[in-house]
Amino acid sequence: MSMEKMPSPKKVSESKSVMTEMVMPNDANPMGNLMGGNLLRWMDIVSGICAGKHCEAHVVTASVDHVSFQRPIKVGDIVTLEASVTRTFHTSVEIYVEVFAADIKGQNPRRCNHAYYTFVALDDEQGKPAEAPPVIPLTEIEMQRYESAPRRREVRLILSGRLKPENAEGLREFFQHFSPVKNA
């Protein structure tokens, strides 16, 4: 890991990033709905901008958590994507991204999906992982996402084979709250 000087801690609002797109015919599938792959691309871009702003560094996507496409988005709809940093660890940063759609007149507004993206900050010289600055959560929802981030991190590190389930201390502690022995 690079030991370049780390930028100072930042509030979530300092890197919040919003992107607006109109769905064009070449973004769509034969049904006239936005293709999932195009939506993932936009989510990756706005999340990457947010992560890069927070870290003041180039970042790469390390993983994307489960994404489900709950509501179709039609050609001509306006898509708004909002990305916020939830927490950083050492060199990685977790971003929460939400997707909203409406038609051009603002009718049929809806929340279409959300996901968590993980990026890794890189140093400029060698492109090696670099320390990411801490996040200062202020609002209730920012604090909730900050507190739950270590558990999501453990899940994705288990799924990617980087953490043994028996070493996932945060998850163990969390699930102990629900254990029948404790609640008996």
Ligand SMILES: CC(C)(COP(=O)(O)OP(=O)(O)OC[C@H]1O[C@@H](n2cnc3c(N)ncnc32)[C@H](O)[C@@H]1OP(=O)(O)O)[C@@H](O)C(=O)NCCC(=O)NCCS
């Ligand atoms: C992401 C990448 C830089 C990690 O490199 P690495 O040599 O494994 O580095 P490290 O082991 O030091 O891990 C660096 C951080 O990445 C995190 N990480 C690595 N793989 C991860 C995964 N699958 N999910 C979540 N986090 C991951 C580690 O937990 C670590 O975070 P931390 O420092 O906050 O604890 C490297 O795998 C890479 O360059 N991947 C390709 C990125 C890319 O091209 N993305 C575009 C997709 S096409």
